[in-house]
Amino acid sequence: MESIHHRESEAAQDACRPASATSASERRAALYAVLAGIPQGYLLSYGQLAELAGLGRAARWVGRELALLPDDSQLPWHRVVAAGGRLSLPADSLAGQEQRARLAAEGVPVLGARVDLRRYGWHATLKAPFALAPDTD
Numbered sequence: 001m002e003s004i005h006h007r008e009s010e011a012a013q014d015a016c017r018p019a020s021a022t023s024a025s026e027r028r029a030a031l032y033a034v035l036a037g038i039p040q041g042y043l044l045s046y047g048q049l050a051e052l053a054g055l056g057r058a059a060r061w062v063g064r065e066l067a068l069l070p071d072d073s074q075l076p077w078h079r080v081v082a083a084g085g086r087l088s089l090p091a092d093s094l095a096g097q098e099q100r101a102r103l104a105a106e107g108v109p110v111l112g113a114r115v116d117l118r119r120y121g122w123h124a125t126l127k128a129p130f131a132l133a134p135d136t137d
Helices: 004-016 024-036 046-052 059-067 094-105
Strands: none
Touching: 024 046, 024 059, 046 059
């Protein structure tokens, strides 16, 4: 018999997944395509990145996927911040130090644990979000 906690856990996971019924590899491809396009010196929030990639309200899923990038990834993960410009990585962590150093090198000042998302936010010139092909299964 399936436990209620197991069902609740699955429901919570489903709520964090992108709304699209496409495969995980297609969602990642859309995510990485938009991430790769963020210009130097500009930022997106996790939610904005999800929206531009056509993933709906999948900010938490985006954060988890970025955390899984290999250490030698060339994708500009450091240009993605939490809502309101908050840096979600602790300042005393290696990844947090790396993010702050990369942002500073690109001319984006970090004050405390925040960046000015209004000033450095990327206002994508895409005519429409990156469209995922509908799942035909």
